[in-house]
């Protein structure tokens with residue numbers, strides 16, 4: 001399998017550690033190991049435990065803890081992975097074959113643009129529409145999810161718009177997947193990063209066609225440990241484990257132990273609250289900033305997630321605009337074209353407020 005370049009990830013990994021202000025990030029400000037020790041992570045255990053391989057599909061303790069997030073799921077319905085990206089990758093590898101069709105919600109985290117195409121599948125896009133509160137374009141959706149469609153992917157809350165699907169929209173999507181006998185990957189890595197609204201409902205339990213992927217990277221603020229998971233029908237989860245054996249064998253042992261602490265209810269809620277306070281402050285800063293930019297700049301306030309997706313006036317290509325900002329201001333943001341929608345810029349809301357303000361000041365110089 002020859003995989004195509006994932007443009008956004010390549011752009012980030014090339015530049016994020018080079019620039020002075022990285023506003024291309026997308027999760028809540030990461031926590032430190034010290035903070036996780038305060039939550040109960042046993043550092044002495046970590047210092048003395050032999051660094052063996054861990055259980056391939058995740059320790060039973062971690063999977064047991066995760067079942068509490070997904071009512072009705074047992075530990076055999078869960079595979080722990082190295083990040084949500086590995087979860088998405090393994091589900092695609094498990095389910096797609098040449099000439100299948102794959103439906104992709106855009107804009108989005110575009111990992112599952114390249115992977116299905118590299119597997120020989122045809123990708124059909126359906127758009128979220130800004131003029132309709134970022135609800136799907138239902139006509140496109142129905143064309144994209146057809147009798148040849150094997151798999152559908154969406155992120156909810158969505159990266160990059162920060163929108164959350166209504167209950168009716170969720171039901172309509174699931175009903176269509178059932179009717180067409182397609183599976184749905186609901187990537188819920190931003191669940192828990194709600195800014196002012198109530199908790200995003202999970203797709204879990206709506207149908208046996210639903211596969212949820214998620215992880216610690218965004219709402220929990222723990223991307224560096226690389227823990228994600230798949231929750232789905234046991235035969236699919238089993239197939240993903242087979243993929244896992246040949247891909248990375250197992251999650252990192254220390255990371256599995258950290259994840260067991262992070263997902264405990266009390267700690268999870270504390271991490272979500274920490275994120276919420278920061279996102280509320282940063283959203284206000286960003287709204288004030290956008291309203292000072294002048295005509296043509298707009299965004300619909302994200303309901304959840306650590307990013308905002310701003311439309312800009314004119315038809316200047318977003319990649320060139322971001323390159324100019326990077327070159328002249330040493331500040332990195334993401335061009336809409338790398339998220340499947342031209343004419344927009346994605347800006348990180350998860351940074352420390354002072355860092356965000358300085359990054360925005362620099363971006364504004366180039367937007368003037």
Ligand SMILES: Cc1ncc(COP(=O)(O)O)c(C=O)c1O
Pocket residue numbers: 026082083084085086109155159187189214215216217223227228
């Ligand atoms: C929707 C979505 N899914 C998956 C990922 C990758 O997450 P992870 O760090 O858990 O691999 C990202 C990262 O930005 C994302 O936005």
